[in-house]
Amino acid sequence: MRVYVPLTLPGLAEAYKTGELGSGPFAAYAVTPGLREWYVSDDIEELEYAALGRAALASLRLLAAGPEAPRRRVVIAVDVADRAVSADPDRGLDAAALGEVRVAGPVPLGKAASVHVDATDAEADVTAAAEALPAADGGDDDAQFLVDGAEDHELLWFATQEIANLVGRGN
Secondary structure: OEEEEEEOHHHHHHHHHHOEEOOOOEEEEOOOHHHHHHHOOOOHHHHHHHHHHHHHHHHHHHHHHOOOOOOOOEEEEEEOOHHHEEOOHHHOOOHHHOOEEEEOOOEEHHHEEEEEEOOHHHHHHHHHHHHHHHHHHOOOHHHHHHHHHHHOOOOEEEOHHHHHHHOOOOO
């Protein structure tokens, strides 16, 4: 199963250093029955893009909680065994939990398929979105507009061989 793990650049650097993602059960996003029902689509590419978008929002939440991290969303796509992934059936159609899954334990970074990161020109909008997130969660429409502004930036695709360069450890 392909899962999308939300990170920050320091989180990606840590995964690169240790060679694995997560240390115990951790949150990721995938094409779940609830996500399929919400988006009313059978197109797997559209659904995977939706799961990637959910992970990008979770990355934004990580940035809001970690003001020292560079203001760029990071998502890593990883292939894991189906048995290593579980979804909470009680939250399947909860809009806040769409596509959310738990990955049972650490995943070798070698299982990564790709990395998705904001371009540097997204930093101002991502910064504004991270700062506005609490107000947006509280129903503030102006703050939600700022959060949506970050979503207007497509995450760039990187091969796993480029992780070293992304985290500043390349040649």
